Amino acid sequence: MVVAETPRANLPPAVQRQLQTAQDLFIRRWGEMGQTWGINRTMAEIHALLYVVAEPLCTDDVMERLHISRGNASMSLRALCDWGIVRRLHKLGERREFFESLSDVWDMFSLITAERKRREMDPVLETIKQCRRMLDEQSIGKQAARGREVQLTRQRLAGMEEFMEVTNKIFQQFIGNARSGLTRVVRVLLKAF
Amino acid sequence: MVVAETPRANLPPAVQRQLQTAQDLFIRRWGEMGQTWGINRTMAEIHALLYVVAEPLCTDDVMERLHISRGNASMSLRALCDWGIVRRLHKLGERREFFESLSDVWDMFSLITAERKRREMDPVLETIKQCRRMLDEQSIGKQAARGREVQLTRQRLAGMEEFMEVTNKIFQQFIGNARSGLTRVVRVLLKAF
DNA sequence: CCATTCTTTCAGTATTTACTGAAAGATGGA
DNA sequence: TCCATCTTTCAGTAAATACTGAAAGAATGG
Numbered sequence: 001m002v003v004a005e006t007p008r009a010n011l012p013p014a015v016q017r018q019l020q021t022a023q024d025l026f027i028r029r030w031g032e033m034g035q036t037w038g039i040n041r042t043m044a045e046i047h048a049l050l051y052v053v054a055e056p057l058c059t060d061d062v063m064e065r066l067h068i069s070r071g072n073a074s075m076s077l078r079a080l081c082d083w084g085i086v087r088r089l090h091k092l093g094e095r096r097e098f099f100e101s102l103s104d105v106w107d108m109f110s111l112i113t114a115e116r117k118r119r120e121m122d123p124v125l126e127t128i129k130q131c132r133r134m135l136d137e138q139s140i141g142k143q144a145a146r147g148r149e150v151q152l153t154r155q156r157l158a159g160m161e162e163f164m165e166v167t168n169k170i171f172q173q174f175i176g177n178a179r180s181g182l183t184r185v186v187r188v189l190l191k192a193f
Numbered sequence: 194m195v196v197a198e199t200p201r202a203n204l205p206p207a208v209q210r211q212l213q214t215a216q217d218l219f220i221r222r223w224g225e226m227g228q229t230w231g232i233n234r235t236m237a238e239i240h241a242l243l244y245v246v247a248e249p250l251c252t253d254d255v256m257e258r259l260h261i262s263r264g265n266a267s268m269s270l271r272a273l274c275d276w277g278i279v280r281r282l283h284k285l286g287e288r289r290e291f292f293e294s295l296s297d298v299w300d301m302f303s304l305i306t307a308e309r310k311r312r313e314m315d316p317v318l319e320t321i322k323q324c325r326r327m328l329d330e331q332s333i334g335k336q337a338a339r340g341r342e343v344q345l346t347r348q349r350l351a352g353m354e355e356f357m358e359v360t361n362k363i364f365q366q367f368i369g370n371a372r373s374g375l376t377r378v379v380r381v382l383l384k385a386f
Numbered sequence: 387c388c389a390t391t392c393t394t395t396c397a398g399t400a401t402t403t404a405c406t407g408a409a410a411g412a413t414g415g416a
Numbered sequence: 417t418c419c420a421t422c423t424t425t426c427a428g429t430a431a432a433t434a435c436t437g438a439a440a441g442a443a444t445g446g
Contacts, residue, residue, distance in 0.1 A: 015337040022327040023346060029320040036313050038231040040434065051353075054345035059393080069436045074394055095444070096392055103349070105356040120229050127222040134215040144208040152247035153216060156296070160244075163298040188381060233404065252423080262406045267424055288414075289422055 023052050027066075042068060043076045047085060047101060056089045056098035084111045114175040121164060128161045216245050220259075235261060236269045240278060240294060249282045249291035277304045307368040314357060321354045 027048040034044025080086035085108045089098040137145045220241040227237025256266045273279035278301045282291040330338045
């Protein structure tokens with residue numbers, strides 16, 4: 001099937017090149033940052049590409065632009081979709097799938113935050129509670145629960161639990177509110193301080 | 194030199210064991226979480242150990258408890274000290290050094306946040322600004338700057354820059370305020386929502 | 387139904403990251 | 417000064433992680 005050319009005035013080659021250079025710079029930095037936050041470089045790069053280009057790309061576009069294999073592209077794109085920050089998109093009259101990034105950074109932040117809280121903070125909180133139960137009077141007796149070392153550890157666990165409960169509450173404000181929630185948070189904060 | 198035994202009533206062995214089990218559970222979970230946030234497992238574990246035990250430990254204590262080599266312990270402890278969440282401690286009459294974790298979770302959070310902002314967010318923000326400059330009228334001319342693709346990319350970069358500027362401001366509130374700042378933040382937020 | 391086009395999977399491999407242990411370097415006491 | 421004790425460094429190695437490419441699996445059109 002023959003597809004009509006996108007009807008758009010093309011940029012002069014020099015500008016095209018400059019655009020790509022700027023995009024690549026952003027993509028590279030974004031990938032580097034991802035790594036230090038526990039997100040693999042390629043995934044971060046793909047996301048950066050889709051975000052900065054601001055147009056739907058297909059798998060081959062991504063492979064070509066980032067010099068990665070088909071398998072890698074496929075798996076990384078799926079993971080991004082699972083996170084919810086990239087969406088699949090079917091173009092009419094096209095057989096292959098396209099992918100686009102969410103456009104609102106605040107939405108992306110909300111999604112990622114919610115997911116990481118669920119995956120990583122909640123289990124830790126659960127463990128802390130479990131540890132505390134292992135050291136309460138019921139488990140080890142009144143006498144032992146008063147032992148110096150036990151007390152110390154229990155205090156520390158309690159401190160951490162409190163911290164995580166509070167940060168969880170803050171996250172709740174962000175999650176689901178996305179942009180409007182966040183800007184409101186910021187406005188409130190900047191006024192209060 | 195002979196060192197006097199620590200003058201403290203020891204816990205019954207069963208309690209001792211239970212205490213250690215609870216601590217180990219916490220340590221393990223903390224290490225796992227660290228990994229997913231880009232902090233290596235051992236470093237997170239050492240920190241968890243020092244935090245939860247709530248008493249200064251020497252290098253050999255750490256090595257023994259976590260089954261790691263001297264080199265690893267030395268390097269990881271130094272890194273933790275660099276982050277500022279662990280402190281070196283000289284006991285009088287002791288030749289070797291001891292290490293202790295900060296006790297206040299809020300302080301630790303502030304330190305880590307400030308450092309990660311400096312190391313990881315600031316460079317990205319700088320890059321985004323640079324990318325935008327590469328695509329402004331001065332660089333590529335009025336005509337080209339109006340091209341559709343250029344416009345799209347510029348909008349995306351602007352969106353990301355705004356986001357990072359705002360989150361930076363939020364961080365500023367936390368940093369330096371630590372506990373008091375955070376609890377205030379929370380109080381303000383919970384009231385406002 | 388087959389042929390074509392596109393997508394996913396995964397065993398094998400490459401790359402990166404983390405860890406060890408031994409040797410060199412400090413520090414402090416005698 | 418030397419000796420003993422403790423710390424750091426780093427080359428070599430082990431472990432974890434990421435990536436590839438080919439093969440199998442869907443989906444679509446004819």
